[in-house]
Amino acid sequence: MNEARINVVEWTVSELSAAVKRSLEDAYGFVRVRGEISGFRGTHASGHCYFALKDENAKIDAVIWRSTVARMRIKPAEGLEVVVTGRLTTYPGKSTYQIVVDTLAPAGLGALMALIEERKKKLAAEGLFDPARKQLLPFLPAVVGVVTSPTGAVIRDILHRLADRFPRRVMVWPVRVQGDGSAEQVAAAINGFNALPPEGPIARPDLIIVARGGGSLEDLWSFNEEIVVRAAAASLIPLISAVGHETDVTLLDFVADKRAPTPTAAAEMAVPVRADLILAVGRLALRARTAWQRCEEARRTELRAAARALPTAEALLGLPRQRLDHAATRLPRALVANAHLHHNQFARTVARLSPQLLRTRLTRCGELTAALAQRARRAEMVARARRRERLAVATLRLGAGLKANAQAHAGRIAAAQERTATLAERARRAMLTLLRQQGAAVERHGQLLAALSHRGVLARGFALVRDVDGRPVRLAAAVDPGMPLDIEFADGRVCARAEGASAGAAEPSPKPRGRPRLDKENDKGQGSLFS
Numbered sequence: 298m299n300e301a302r303i304n305v306v307e308w309t310v311s312e313l314s315a316a317v318k319r320s321l322e323d324a325y326g327f328v329r330v331r332g333e334i335s336g337f338r339g340t341h342a343s344g345h346c347y348f349a350l351k352d353e354n355a356k357i358d359a360v361i362w363r364s365t366v367a368r369m370r371i372k373p374a375e376g377l378e379v380v381v382t383g384r385l386t387t388y389p390g391k392s393t394y395q396i397v398v399d400t401l402a403p404a405g406l407g408a409l410m411a412l413i414e415e416r417k418k419k420l421a422a423e424g425l426f427d428p429a430r431k432q433l434l435p436f437l438p439a440v441v442g443v444v445t446s447p448t449g450a451v452i453r454d455i456l457h458r459l460a461d462r463f464p465r466r467v468m469v470w471p472v473r474v475q476g477d478g479s480a481e482q483v484a485a486a487i488n489g490f491n492a493l494p495p496e497g498p499i500a501r502p503d504l505i506i507v508a509r510g511g512g513s514l515e516d517l518w519s520f521n522e523e524i525v526v527r528a529a530a531a532s533l534i535p536l537i538s539a540v541g542h543e544t545d546v547t548l549l550d551f552v553a554d555k556r557a558p559t560p561t562a563a564a565e566m567a568v569p570v571r572a573d574l575i576l577a578v579g580r581l582a583l584r585a586r587t588a589w590q591r592c593e594e595a596r597r598t599e600l601r602a603a604a605r606a607l608p609t610a611e612a613l614l615g616l617p618r619q620r621l622d623h624a625a626t627r628l629p630r631a632l633v634a635n636a637h638l639h640h641n642q643f644a645r646t647v648a649r650l651s652p653q654l655l656r657t658r659l660t661r662c663g664e665l666t667a668a669l670a671q672r673a674r675r676a677e678m679v680a681r682a683r684r685r686e687r688l689a690v691a692t693l694r695l696g697a698g699l700k701a702n703a704q705a706h707a708g709r710i711a712a713a714q715e716r717t718a719t720l721a722e723r724a725r726r727a728m729l730t731l732l733r734q735q736g737a738a739v740e741r742h743g744q745l746l747a748a749l750s751h752r753g754v755l756a757r758g759f760a761l762v763r764d765v766d767g768r769p770v771r772l773a774a775a776v777d778p779g780m781p782l783d784i785e786f787a788d789g790r791v792c793a794r795a796e797g798a799s800a801g802a803a804e805p806s807p808k809p810r811g812r813p814r815l816d817k818e819n820d821k822g823q824g825s826l827f828s
Contacts, residue, residue, distance in 0.1 A: 314389035321394060325385040330357070330396060331404055337375045340366065346373055350381065350396070358388070358395035368477055369401055370518060377412060378404040410514075413521055417548060420523070425530045426551045432535045434555055434566065435503045440466045441567055442502030442534070444486040447471040451508045451539075451560045458564035463571040468502055473519075474509040480522035483507065487528040487536070504567055505534050507549060508560040511542040520547040529553055539563035755787040 308316070332350030340346055344363030349356050359381065361373065373379070383398040403412060420426065441459065445451050447469055459465055470486035473479040493501040507529070509517070519525065520540045529536050529552045538553035539560040550556040557563035747753060755761065762770045763783040770776060780795045 311389070314387065314392065318387040318389070322384070322386055327382070328385050328396065329380065329382045331378070331380045332357070333378045334373050334375060337373050348373060348375075350379075358393060359383075359398055360395055361398045361401070365399060370477060370480075371401055371403060371412070373401060374412065374415070380404050413548065416521065416523065417551070420526055420548065420552070425526065430530070431554045434535050434537070437463070437568060438465060438503035440468060440500045440502045440504075442468045442470065442490045442505045443508060444470050444472055444483055444490075444505065445508040445560075446474045449474070449510060451510050454561050455506065455508060455564045458561050459568060462565065463568040463574070465568055466500070468500070475512065475516045475519055479519040480525050483519060484522075484524040484528035487525075487532050491532050491534055502534055505532065505536045506539055506557075506560070506563045506567060507536065507553070508539040508563060509541065510560070511545060517541055517545060517547055520549040525549055526552050537563045537566055752787070755785065761785040 330350055332352050335349045335351045335356065337346070337348035344366065346361040346366055348359055350359050351357075361369075366372070371379075380402050381396065381398045382400045383396045385394065385396050387394045417426075424430070443452060443455055445455075452469060456467060459467065468490075470489060472482040472486050474483070487505065487507070490502050490505055493499055495501050507520075509520070517540060520538075526548050529538070529549055535554045537555045537557055538547070538549045539557040539562065540547050540549055543558035555566055557566055751761065761784070763785065764770055764775075765781055765783075767783070770782065776782070776795045778795055782793045782795060784791045784793055
């Protein structure tokens with residue numbers, strides 16, 4: 298018994314693990330498993346995800362590679378019940394088996410709702426759904442930005458409703474509204490509208506409408522992604538969420554400044570009715586005109602009452618006129634008295650003036666002028682000496698600076714010359730290398746051109762038949778009796794005229810002499826240029 302066991306084939310651990318792995322992958326290569334995610338602690342630093350799938354009786358390890366995680370619409374989360382598809386394999390390092398996940402989807406509508414509720418609680422805790430953060434919609438936006446699919450009926454409904462109510466300029470940012478990458482495109486569109494400068498060449502929207510038609514919860518899942526919700530929360534432009542029908546609710550509806558039950562209702566919220574505005578403005582203009590007329594009439598009545606209470610012009614001007622008459626009577630006597638008074642003052646002033654007084658004053662002024670001139674000459678000499686000293690000092694400093702500057706420039710010129718020589722040598726070597734490469738490329742292209750040219754075919758014994766207009770003749774049915782032809786050989790051209798059977802009754806071409814007979818099986822793909 299022991300000898301029989303000794304004769305059993307000996308395996309190494311690696312060989313046994315590889316054999317078990319092959320057996321497991323051959324028997325259960327691609328499987329679809331339903332279970333609850335357990336032990337998920339977030340994405341690993343390498344980008345891979347490691348967790349386990351379990352039910353009430355068993356558990357299996359699972360791994361999602363980084364490239365697969367990037368394209369998944371639903372990300373794994375702790376406690377989420379999912380259905381995964383992937384390859385069953387083993388991990389030799391721990392002698393365990395695991396499933397490499399390719400796709401991951403929630404196990405039914407309940408799992409999606411649970412995921413939405415969990416994400417809703419998380420975002421609400423951050424304050425993204427706070428009503429105080431919501432902005433007021435502009436009464437009449439000049440530009441309306443629409444984020445939706447350009448090929449669906451939603452954009453046509455919005456444009457039609459805006460044209461009926463109040464035509465406005467509409468900017469459409471085309472995006473995918475479902476499927477992989479749609480959430481990133483919607484978030485990029487919202488951020489793109491906000492990134493436009495207010496006074497730039499492209500007008501910045503005053504209002505954004507994120508719209509999509511109705512659909513299932515899976516179809517609307519892109520509008521439940523965190524990237525879309527956070528982009529809408531960070532938008533400085535007021536945003537209306539018009540996703541799905543009235544019964545459809547997404548996380549974007551909670552963070553948007555306004556939720557519309559349908560895309561058409563969003564267009565109605567965006568702009569008022571122009572006819573109603575014109576009617577309201579007309580009513581307000583009529584009320585303003587009526588109020589102005591009443592005010593004018595009241596002021597006119599008050600003016601009449603005030604005019605009756607005022608005295609007449611004769612009563613107001615009588616007393617001033619009397620005072621003016623009395624002043625005119627006293628004016629001649631006052632003028633004569635004023636003239637005598639000034640004459641006496643001038644006489645007293647003349648009596649005090651004499652030539653000796655003027656000469657004394659002039660002498661004093663001359664002495665003062667001479668003293669000031671002498672002081673000015675001394676000040677000029679002192680200033681000139683100081684300027685000479687400053688000029689000498691500046692000359693010495695300038696000479697030293699020029700010398701140092703010349704030396705510095707000489708050093709830089711020498712370094713630049715050395716660098717120029719190095720660069721010139723490198724340029725010469727690069728030019729030679731480039732010329733060799735270009736020459737080799739030209740030679741290769743010439744060989745390719747020669748291989749693809751019809752001249753090579755003509756050199757092997759074939760001929761090219763053209764009609765009078767120079768167009769190639771490919772079928773015998775296109776040749777009529779007596780039709781002039783131009784036949785081109787490898788060494789020249791020959792003009793010929795067709796004879797024999799008409800089109801559609803081509804005779805078999807004679808066999809060439811002096812050439813080996815080809816096998817029919819090898820000649821299936823080779824046709825005659827004259828057939």
